[in-house]
Amino acid sequence: MQPSRSETQQASWEHFPHQADIGVRGIGVTKEAAFEQAGLAMTAVITDVDSVTPAQSVSIVCEAPDAELLLVDWLNALVYEMATRKMLFGRFAVHFSDHSLHATAWGEPVDVARHQPAVEVKGATYTELSVKQDNQGRWIAQCVVDV
Amino acid sequence: MDLNLLKRRGPDEWHISPHGKMRVPGVIYATESLIREMDEKVYEQVVNVATLPGIVQASYAMPDAHWGYGFPIGGVAAFDPDLGGVVSAGGVGFDISCGVRALRTGLTVEDLQPVKEQLAEALFHRIPAGVGSTGTLHLDRREMDAMLSGGAKWAVGKGYGLHEDLEFIEEHGCMAGAKPENVSDHAKKRQQDEMGTLGSGNHYLEVQQVVTVFDAEAAAVFGVREGDLVVSIHCGSRGLGHQIGTEFLKSMAVSAGRHHIELPDRELACAPINSEVGQEYLGAMRAAINCALANRQIITHLVREVFADVLPEAVLSLLYDVSHNTCKVEEHVINGTPTRLFVHRKGATRAFGPGHSDIPQSLRAVGQPVLIGGTMGTASYVLVGTEESMSLAFGSACHGAGRSMSRHQALRQWHGREVVKDLAGRGILIRSPSMRGIAEEAPGAYKDVSEVVDAADDAGLARKVARLEPLVCVKG
Numbered sequence: 229m230q231p232s233r234s235e236t237q238q239a240s241w242e243h244f245p246h247q248a249d250i251g252v253r254g255i256g257v258t259k260e261a262a263f264e265q266a267g268l269a270m271t272a273v274i275t276d277v278d279s280v281t282p283a284q285s286v287s288i289v290c291e292a293p294d295a296e297l298l299l300v301d302w303l304n305a306l307v308y309e310m311a312t313r314k315m316l317f318g319r320f321a322v323h324f325s326d327h328s329l330h331a332t333a334w335g336e337p338v339d340v341a342r343h344q345p346a347v348e349v350k351g352a353t354y355t356e357l358s359v360k361q362d363n364q365g366r367w368i369a370q371c372v373v374d375v
Numbered sequence: 376m377d378l379n380l381l382k383r384r385g386p387d388e389w390h391i392s393p394h395g396k397m398r399v400p401g402v403i404y405a406t407e408s409l410i411r412e413m414d415e416k417v418y419e420q421v422v423n424v425a426t427l428p429g430i431v432q433a434s435y436a437m438p439d440a441h442w443g444y445g446f447p448i449g450g451v452a453a454f455d456p457d458l459g460g461v462v463s464a465g466g467v468g469f470d471i472s473c474g475v476r477a478l479r480t481g482l483t484v485e486d487l488q489p490v491k492e493q494l495a496e497a498l499f500h501r502i503p504a505g506v507g508s509t510g511t512l513h514l515d516r517r518e519m520d521a522m523l524s525g526g527a528k529w530a531v532g533k534g535y536g537l538h539e540d541l542e543f544i545e546e547h548g549c550m551a552g553a554k555p556e557n558v559s560d561h562a563k564k565r566q567q568d569e570m571g572t573l574g575s576g577n578h579y580l581e582v583q584q585v586v587t588v589f590d591a592e593a594a595a596v597f598g599v600r601e602g603d604l605v606v607s608i609h610c611g612s613r614g615l616g617h618q619i620g621t622e623f624l625k626s627m628a629v630s631a632g633r634h635h636i637e638l639p640d641r642e643l644a645c646a647p648i649n650s651e652v653g654q655e656y657l658g659a660m661r662a663a664i665n666c667a668l669a670n671r672q673i674i675t676h677l678v679r680e681v682f683a684d685v686l687p688e689a690v691l692s693l694l695y696d697v698s699h700n701t702c703k704v705e706e707h708v709i710n711g712t713p714t715r716l717f718v719h720r721k722g723a724t725r726a727f728g729p730g731h732s733d734i735p736q737s738l739r740a741v742g743q744p745v746l747i748g749g750t751m752g753t754a755s756y757v758l759v760g761t762e763e764s765m766s767l768a769f770g771s772a773c774h775g776a777g778r779s780m781s782r783h784q785a786l787r788q789w790h791g792r793e794v795v796k797d798l799a800g801r802g803i804l805i806r807s808p809s810m811r812g813i814a815e816e817a818p819g820a821y822k823d824v825s826e827v828v829d830a831a832d833d834a835g836l837a838r839k840v841a842r843l844e845p846l847v848c849v850k851g
Contacts, residue, residue: 245781247414247442273782274506275811297625304621311565311614314507338507345506346811347782348575348851350469350617353444354628354641374444374469374617375576375782 241269246372251356253370259359262367263302264320267333270303270373271317275343280318282334291328295359299369302329303352314338350374376413387834397425404834405438409826416442423639424452429460431709431716435768437723438830439777439822445642448722451771453707455716456648461636462656463645464627466719467702469620471660472667473611474698475746477757478675480682481690482604484584487846490685491804494582495847497681499806502580502674503572504851510571519563523555526665530672540672542735543693545725550665554658558615559622565614566666571673575812575851578610580674582847583755589839593741593759597694599841606691607755607843608674609748611700612667619663623656648717664701671696695744699724699774707769718769726760726772726837745837747828748775751805751848752798752818756828758837772837776824785820786811807850816850
């Protein structure tokens with residue numbers, strides 16, 4: 229595990245190694261925060277999160293039978309929005325109701341010179357997929373993304 | 376990987392005896408040193424694939440195998456539909472029909488030298504690469520469906536390339552059985568502006584020189600000589616394939632229980648070939664194969680345009696085009712009986728031996744060209760399928776070097792600008808929109824492609840024909 233950086237003491241994200249690709253992990257006191265942080269971890273695969281200005285917002289809704297599949301759906305919804313809108317996102321707000329997720333993602337169009345995007349994320353995978361609480365009660369949401 | 380887990384059956388052949396729920400043995404083709412370096416996850420994944428319904432003969436891993444999604448990358452497995460065999464979205468991968476195409480140029484290294492910088496710049500400007508890039512072609516719904524049914528053949532019909540190119544593409548440039556109606560609106564939307572784009576990550580476009588010929592006979596048939604200038608293109612089905620992979624992984628994971636399939640790993644999500652989900656996926660996956668073939672065909676056309684401007688004496692002709700993330704219906708002899716099988720190659724190249732009817736007539740006597748991509752600082756290889764290969768792993772070989780280091784680790788070890796400078800010092804011009812991308816793709820982050828290729832050659836999976844080294848590399 230290679231901690232990359234922390235947002236605050238309560239919520240943070242990090243990457244973990246996978247031989248061909250990269251793992252994204254969001255950590256937070258709530259499941260919502262962990263999902264938001266996982267979104268940031270995925271942006272950080274592509275570019276420096278701080279370089280993304282939250283200028284425009286996009287609404288995202290997804291639904292899945294369990295929390296793990298919902299995490300994959302959430303990240304894949306972001307992959308889809310990034311790919312079709314040619315945008316990067318640097319801020320997220322996530323809310324759950326039953327088996328669905330309602331979120332807002334803030335970001336801006338890709339600026340190749342400024343963002344220096346390293347790689348495109350093809351999709352979130354079920355590898356190392358888990359959404360759970362650790363022994364300190366913090367929520368951890370993680371999976372490997374294919375790049 | 377722990378050698379004690381395996382039984383050595385030859386210098387480059389290692390077996391895993393069936394145990395637990397395995398239906399067939401596992402077989403890994405690699406040298407002892409490659410096996411030692413291989414992740415334990417490869418063992419786990421080879422074993423898991425061997426538990427899937429309807430698997431035939433063995434669950435195979437190629438010399439470049441590494442930890443993948445459900446299936447190892449470098450995994451080969453064939454399923455019999457009459458034995459309840461399955462098709463797996465993870466067994467094909469996200470970048471459906473990702474592959475390598477090589478073009479002869481009719482020129483030599485000497486012809487390139489005076490215009491090398493100019494050619495590098497022109498290729499970089501003409502071929503869209505990297506995150507957020509779009510092609511000049513926008514496909515409406517009707518054209519999208521025509522492309523998904525027609526593949527490279529559709530592209531040629533639209534004026535991208537030549538009719539004679541099609542002969543040297545697997546499936547003659549058009550995968551039969553594609554069902555554009557099985558491809559979601561999301562997948563189509565992701566692709567509508569991405570035709571003729573290279574993508575990012577390990578994808579590339581290279582101008583290479585043939586530095587060594589190992590097999591003069593096969594090289595003569597393939598039309599390559601030492602000193603020749605060659606162009607190689609490595610890319611796949613772009614956003615469309617990624618979206619299809621994503622969607623079917625979920626629907627197969629959700630429907631597995633309904634099909635009474637026990638998944639040791641959710642990523643192994645699969646469905647019986649003879650099921651609704653299985654058939655839907657096959658139709659969509661074949662459409663994605665066509666998307667990849669059309670994409671490489673359009674890029675070929677753009678490369679020809681650039682050469683026409685910079686090196687007008689060049690004549691770019693197709694050596695071959697291989698796909699290394701596929702599931703294809705093939706006939707193989709099982710226990711003396713020709714059997715129709717669904718062969719999954721995830722990060723593995725088809726490597727049919729001499730005489731096979733799917734090989735172009737002019738190459739058939741020697742076997743199918745097998746194109747192995749390397750890194751921007753090392754080498755790529757042309758191999759040829761062997762007769763032996765057909766019985767070793769359903770006519771399959773390795774596909775590339777495979778990473779030895781995570782992206783994160785590479786980023787801490789190298790700076791993009793230094794990598795570019797270092798390679799320029801060795802006569803390799805790199806062009807990329809992202810310096811961070813270059814650092815993550817540094818040659819040192821990959822395994823030694825030569826060792827992988829030697830292992831494939833020693834194991835008899837394919838025979839070395841020529842070694843190609845990069846002179847110009849466009850990275851996404």
